[in-house]
Amino acid sequence: MDNAINLSFEEKWEKIITCDQTYDGLFYTAVKTTKIYCRPSCKSRKPKKMNVEFYEDIQKVEAAGYRACKRCQPEIEHSPHTQLIKNVTTFIMNEYKQRVTLQDMAEHVGLSPFHLERLFKQETAETPRTYLEKIRIDKAAHLLKHTDFTNLEICYEAGFQSPSNFYKVFRRLKNCSPTEYRNLS
Ligand SMILES: [Zn+2]
Structure with a gap:
């Protein structure tokens, strides 16, 4: 699978499970069994993981024979600035x-x-700044759950320049510390 936007399959899956609007426009969820594709934030019932493939390009998902979901309407650009955003x-x-x-x-x-x-x-x-922070914290949260990296390693891996800023922003967005987040089941 194409990794052009720096998100693994597993990370994309996490975004669609939480219906995260942050990633709308960046990739599409295509369901092999229904031949329908959606925005990451679509509120429709979630497909089985094994039936999902992700596309980052709307032309490619349509060329592969998928039809747009009627509920989240991924093919509709809601504003003339969609491409710029x-x-x-x-x-x-x-x-x-x-x-x-x-x-x-x-x-x-x-x-x-x-x-x-x-x-x-x-x-x-x-x-743009709060969007960037959200992307970094999502990356950090993923690494906390799926790797053995230390908090300090994750801080730099996620693009923060200082641990104090990392801890501050993490707490603001997740309402807990990185260590507490890692220990949540
Ligand atoms: Zn949908």
Whole structure:
């Protein structure tokens, strides 16, 4: 499976189980038994894991013979800015391990930082910065559950520059410390 956005099959599966809207537009869930494809956030009953394949490109999922889900309507772009937002979120998904500034994101899509921030907030109700933090914390949460890396290793692996910032942001988004999160069953 294509890993262009830095998410493994297992991580994509986790996103669809929680109906996480953060990843809408970045990949599609295709169900082999029904030949229907969905957004990650679709609230329809979840397919069996063995019946799922993921696509990152809507042309490819349609070319493979899948039809759009009537409930989440993955083929419909809800705004003229959908593609631009997707370019920003894809950039963030691919660069989260590095230091990424608003300026970097703005340059990537050819907007001023001010304009990008305003547009991104209008479209997603988040700022590019909080989106980046969410991606990093999701990555950290995945590593906490699926690897033996130490908290410090995970901090840097997820793109945080300092442990204190990592712990602060982690607690804000997950309401517990990384160690507590790891020990949750
Ligand atoms: Zn759907």
